[in-house]
Amino acid sequence: MIHDILITLTVLTNFTLVATSRVNKSIQVAAFQGVLLGLLPLTLGLGFHIHILLMAVAAVVVKGWFIPFLLRRALAKVHIHREVHPYIGYTVSLMLCALGTGMSIVLAHNLPLKPGGPFALFVPAALATLFTGFLLLVSRRKAITQVVGYLVLENGIYLFGLMLIGDMPLLVETGILLDLFVGIFVMGIVINHISVAFDSMDTRQLAELKD
């Protein structure tokens, strides 16, 4: 019951993320989404095994506090408040996100997955979050919003991975943490380098590096 609510909230945060133009707010919402997903393993009725606790705590701390903290710090340095002129406008993004969510539901119903269990909403929500993350990555111009998009994409993959938690928790944990680490690391380098090399955070400048 609770996990259904959490997942529904996650999908709703997707919409918020797509529609918001303030960078600060989108970081907040992404952090909120991270906390929601971090709490999710505790509600699956798998008991309070040490692995599961550890994973929940790690996810909440990393997704809900550490990464947003880093992002805010970066934001404070570069003085950006709004994502202006995204490649795809907010209304269209919202519509695309809705379309993606609908499609995810259709697809999830047609996938040969095991029916029943607490995972009925997992697949469509995971696909929808994945799609939203991609949408953010593709449609936004500023590197920092792209990092948020990457975070959302990661959340989608995390949600997918949660379905396996009963079977191989340790593997899921390490995989997720490694993914996050690598992703943020790479994007951190990218942000740092764009702002150093081009005095701006606009990813269009990177096209200069084309061979």
Place this chain on the structure above:
Amino acid sequence: MLALYFVLLGAALWLGSGFAALGRPSERTALPLSLLGSLLGVVGAVLCLVQGGAGSLDFHFAGFPARLAIDALSAAFLLPLHLVAGLGALYGSSYWPLDSPKGTGRSLRFFFALLVAAMSLVFLTRQGIFFLLAWEVMAVSAFFLISTNHEDASVRRAAWVYLVATHMGTLILTAMLILLARRCGGWLWGPILGAAAPKLDVAILVLAILGFGFKAGWIPFHFWLPAAHAGAPSHVSAILSAVMLKTGIYGVLRISGFLPRIPIGVGGVLLLLGAATALYGVFYALAERDFKRLLAYSSIENLGVIGMGIGLGLTGRATHDSWLAALGFGAALLHVWNHAAFKSLLFFGAGSVLHATGTRDMEVLGGLASRMPRTVRMLFPGVLAVAALPPFGAFVSEWVLYRGLFAALMRGYPWTAGLALPALALVGGLAAVAFAKFFGIIFLGSPRSAAAEKAHDPHLPMLIPMGILAVLCLALGLGSAWLLPGLDRVVVVLAPGVSGQLAASLGFELRMIGGFGGALILVGGLAWLWVGRPGKRKNPQLAPNQPTWGCGYSAPSVRMQYSAESFSEGWANLLPGRRIRMRRLKAIFPTPSTFHLELSDSVGLGFLEPRVERLANRALWFRRLQPGFLTIYLLYVLLALLGVFLWMLARPWLLPLLGWSA
């Protein structure tokens, strides 16, 4: 079985010598190791050829069943491989010193050893995947060998063209091996039993001829060959030309040996292809002024001759005509051996000339006979052999091929023998002209440049291999009759049911040829001794040191000599891809004029290159897919993901529409 162990140990020693060359004490360990490896390889191959014993070794590697086996066919190719490789290593120790600049000496020795080890495995492996692996290692180490002198832009280009060409061949071979695996019911090779599948068999055979044709340099797949062989260090050219091209021949023979029935037409077509290749090669050899390219084109010619033999042999198998099969395969193999001997000798000789003068252009050489007397004495038998003159080996192999072609004419099949016969005659004659030019322009006359003036004989490690090969060239001609039993053992592998035919029917003729050859040499030697006997008066009227082609002018100049171009002018005029730029001479007292001639391979440079370039230009369009924006790349990922999703959704409906079960 003993033979197999010998050869495997030889290959392992070669590999060890390669790694030793990278280490510290290098040359003192590497050279003896490789010589010992070659010795073992030669002993193993000879054992197998003489005793006819076959051995095989089955094992599992990484879960795959694998087989290494030696039989007479493998041994027939392992023998020249290890012979030329050992002599090449000795030659290379002086030709390309270990401490040559930029570390090329070490990498050259390493890849040379790797090439030999990989080629040994190519000849031994009887399993599709391992064959491909060994084949690739061979091809790639040859690439590194060709690009040894990579400071030169033309060498880099030649190496790249070679790499592309060899991978085209590998691509076709991969398809062929997959089909063969389906036919054999597994990756292990063996004679195919079971029901006939004519279409599959034709596909396998044609793909094998195409794929191995890239390696063997049959037209139109020869375009990589001249530049690659000319650009490589000379002992590498020797092993590439004498052995690596033959891996293509080996492949065609090996694969066709598995097929239960050969389609009739293939042999005739191959005969024609071989004849065309031989003619093409010899014409370009005739017109070439770079002497290493000349030798490379001559390799194309000889591979064409070998292809003609295989074509005859395959026709013999298709028509169950054992005599034709024996003659065809026998001629091909005999020519493989002869070509290995004389072409490596010629490349070693060419290397000595290059070493002494630093140029590959014949037009600036000349008069080397008096400056490099030992080299000339070693090289001359090779020149006679490549021109297929008696009593040298190539004469015998072409003679067996003539016998086969006449036999085919008598039987009326394949009808292409009627075209191949005059082609072979023309090839023989033109090869003699081409090598008259090669020898005459480089070694006779007066030196055309200061570099040729100051040339000198190389050191002993370069002369010894040439001496051994020169003796071998002669021995292959004089003693050809004793090769026949070994040859028969190879033919049995290729055409089961043909046993001992060559030794029984050709033994007498070849003994006669050898005997006459020996007598000729004896008489010639006696005459030479008599002419040069001490105490003979010199003709006092003979002016000392008159330049050749002096023609009695009072002030002869070296430019009055025949040049390489003028020597072959009459024939080379026919060639496409030969461009002359000259200013027409006008007036009674003409001003100074220029003459410029360039020769380009009409298939490679003339036909293929513009087309490939156009294709590459078209392919540039795809660069628009790479605009440099991160978001666009992410969009591609998203689209691919959506595509997969949609495919998953649409699959249950689409597949029944196409008539497949979902």
